[in-house]
Amino acid sequence: MQYSEAVMVTISVIIPSLNDAVLLDQCLSALRSQTRLPDEIVVVDNGSTDNTADVAKSFGARVVEEPVRGIPSATARGFDEATCEVLARLDADSIPDDTWIERVHDHFDRNHDLTAVTGTGEFYGSKPWVHRAGERLVLGGYFWFFPLILGHPPLFGSNLAIRKEAWERLEPKFQRTTPRIHDDMHLSMLIESDMHVAFDDELRVGVSARPLVSPRRLVRWVWWAVPTALATLRDAALIGRRRRRRRERSRSNLSRHR
Numbered sequence: 001m002q003y004s005e006a007v008m009v010t011i012s013v014i015i016p017s018l019n020d021a022v023l024l025d026q027c028l029s030a031l032r033s034q035t036r037l038p039d040e041i042v043v044v045d046n047g048s049t050d051n052t053a054d055v056a057k058s059f060g061a062r063v064v065e066e067p068v069r070g071i072p073s074a075t076a077r078g079f080d081e082a083t084c085e086v087l088a089r090l091d092a093d094s095i096p097d098d099t100w101i102e103r104v105h106d107h108f109d110r111n112h113d114l115t116a117v118t119g120t121g122e123f124y125g126s127k128p129w130v131h132r133a134g135e136r137l138v139l140g141g142y143f144w145f146f147p148l149i150l151g152h153p154p155l156f157g158s159n160l161a162i163r164k165e166a167w168e169r170l171e172p173k174f175q176r177t178t179p180r181i182h183d184d185m186h187l188s189m190l191i192e193s194d195m196h197v198a199f200d201d202e203l204r205v206g207v208s209a210r211p212l213v214s215p216r217r218l219v220r221w222v223w224w225a226v227p228t229a230l231a232t233l234r235d236a237a238l239i240g241r242r243r244r245r246r247r248e249r250s251r252s253n254l255s256r257h258r
Contacts, residue, residue: 009108011101011161012082013038013090016066016074018046020092021055023208028059030095036102038088044078046070052092070179071157072186077176079167088161089184095124095206096159103203104161115195116162118155119203126209134212143199150188153199157184158207166195181228189229 013031017024024043031038043056045065053063066077079087086108090096107117120139123131139156146154155162170190175181191197211217 009086009105010039010084011086011088011105012040012042012084013088013101014042014044014075014078014082015056015061015090015092015094016044016046016071016078017048017052017056017092018069018074019048019050019052021048021050021052023093024052025055027090027092027094027096028056028061030098031101032059033098034096034101035099036105038101039084040082042078042082044074044081046074068177068179070177072174072178072181072183073176075157075176075183076171076174079162079164079171082164085164086161087164087167089157089159090205091158091207093208093210094121094158097204100203100205103200107198107200108161108163111196111198113196114163115166115191115197116155116160117198117200117203118153118160119200119205120156121158121205121207123209123212124206126213130209130212134209138212146185146188150191151193152188152191152195152197154188155184155191155197157182159203159205160184162187182225185225185228 015024015027028041031041041056041059041061043052043061043063045053045056045063047065047067047069056063062081064077064081066074075089078089086104088101088104104117108114120143121135123134142154142156170187170192173190175186188197
C-alpha cells in the first residue's frame with residue numbers, strides 16, 4: 001500500500017494508563033530524553049484514581065479521558081485523538097531507549113510503503129532468569145508463532161508504531177469495547193494483505209515483568225488470546241492469508257517494474 005509522502009514525518013506517542021502514575025513518570029522521563037523528541041504525547045487516562053493525569057500534564061502531555069475500561073478502548077481513543085501522521089504506542093511501564101523515536105521516524109521516512117513497525121521488549125523488575133524466560137518464551141514465542149499464521153510480524157503493544165491512515169482504515173473493525181482481548185494481537189490480525197509490517201530487533205523498550213511474576217496475570221495473558229482470536233475472526237479471514245499476502249506482494253512488485 002502506497003502512502004502519501006511527507007516532507008517530515010510527524011509522530012504522536014500514545015500511552016494508555018490506569019493507576020500507573022509511578023511507571024508513567026518513568027516512561028515520560030525516557031521520552032523527554034529522546035534524541036528526536038515526539039511531536040505530541042497523548043496519555044489516555046482510563047479511569048485512574050491516582051495522580052496519573054497530573055504526572056502526564058507535568059511532562060506536557062495531552063490527557064484524554066476514556067471512561068470505558070480496557071486497553072482496547074483506551075488505545076483506540078488515543079489513536080483517534082492523536083493528530084500526527086504516525087501513531088507510536090507505548091504502555092505506561094515501557095521504557096524506550098533514547099533513540100526510539102528516531103528509529104521509528106527513520107523507518108517511516110525511508111519507506112513510504114511501510115504501514116507499521118514493531119520491536120521487542122526487555123523485561124525489568126524481577127530476577128534475571130524471569131527476564132530471560134519472558135523474553136525467550138513469551139515474547140520469542142509470540143514473534144515466532146504469529147508470522148506463521150499472519151504472514152507478517154505481529155505488533156507488540158508496548159512497542160509499535162502505525163500510520164494514522166492505516167489506523168483509520170482498520171478502525172471500523174477494531175473491537176474497542178471488548179475489554180478482555182489483547183489489543184496488539186487483535187490489531188495484528190486485522191492488518192490487510194496490502195499493508196506492510198516491519199520488525200526491527202533494534203527497536204527495543206524496557207517492559208515491566210509484573211505479568212510474569214503473578215500466576216494470575218500470566219494465565220490471564222495466555223487465556224485472553226482465545227477471545228482475541230474469536231473477536232477478530234468475525235472481521236478478518238485468516239485462512240489463506242499468507243497466500244493472499246504473497247499475491248499482493250507479487251502484484252506490487254510487478255507494478256513497480258512497469
